[in-house]
Amino acid sequence: MSIEVLNESGAPADEETLVRLARHVLDGMQVHPLAELSLLLVDEPAMRELNLKWMGEDKPTDVLAFPMDELRPGHLSGGSEDGEADPGLLGDVVLCPAVAERQARQAGHGTQEELELLCTHGILHLLGYDHAEPEEHAEMFGLQGRLLESWRESR
Numbered sequence: 001m002s003i004e005v006l007n008e009s010g011a012p013a014d015e016e017t018l019v020r021l022a023r024h025v026l027d028g029m030q031v032h033p034l035a036e037l038s039l040l041l042v043d044e045p046a047m048r049e050l051n052l053k054w055m056g057e058d059k060p061t062d063v064l065a066f067p068m069d070e071l072r073p074g075h076l077s078g079g080s081e082d083g084e085a086d087p088g089l090l091g092d093v094v095l096c097p098a099v100a101e102r103q104a105r106q107a108g109h110g111t112q113e114e115l116e117l118l119c120t121h122g123i124l125h126l127l128g129y130d131h132a133e134p135e136e137h138a139e140m141f142g143l144q145g146r147l148l149e150s151w152r153e154s155r
Contacts, residue, residue, distance in 0.1 A: 001026060002036040009041040011097035014112050021116050022093075024151050025123045031090070037126070038092040039119065047096040062099045063118040065125035067091040093122030116151070120144050 003022045005015040018039055026035065042050070047060040054064065068091040095118050097111060104114035124140055124147075131137040 001033050005039045007041040009043045009097045025120050025147050028147050035090050037090045040094045044098045060099050063122045064094045065122040067126045091126045120147050
């Protein structure tokens with residue numbers, strides 16, 4: 001699995017742990033081991049700009065997900081003639097450590113823990129999960145909780 005991290009935020013983050021977490025989530029979701037994922041950490045002005053351009057919200061947010069290929073858990077994009085699934089480019093998860101830090105303080109835990117939650121959340125969005133409807137919300141947040149719990153138990 002190719003997971004790249006680019007920290008343009010100016011804030012410290014445990015990038016190695018984010019990569020291991022992303023791999024854990026992707027493995028747990030049965031995503032092809034050769035799939036590609038990009039994690040980008042940005043500052044508040046950059047996140048505000050992205051959020052305004054793509055979501056119409058003129059404020060920084062905690063996480064944005066930009067899917068590339070149509071991948072679903074256990075169902076990988078495309079497929080070869082022999083029926084094997086092809087790896088794909090999942091897309092980009094963009095995190096804002098400054099927003100995560102504020103949310104972590106409000107939630108009573110550390111910034112890294114909040115970044116891990118947001119990273120998991122963003123990956124689930126890349127895989128097609130959403131939380132607009134109550135049923136979707138319950139499914140996505142339940143899955144997110146189980147993935148984070150298994151991640152913490154594995155450490």
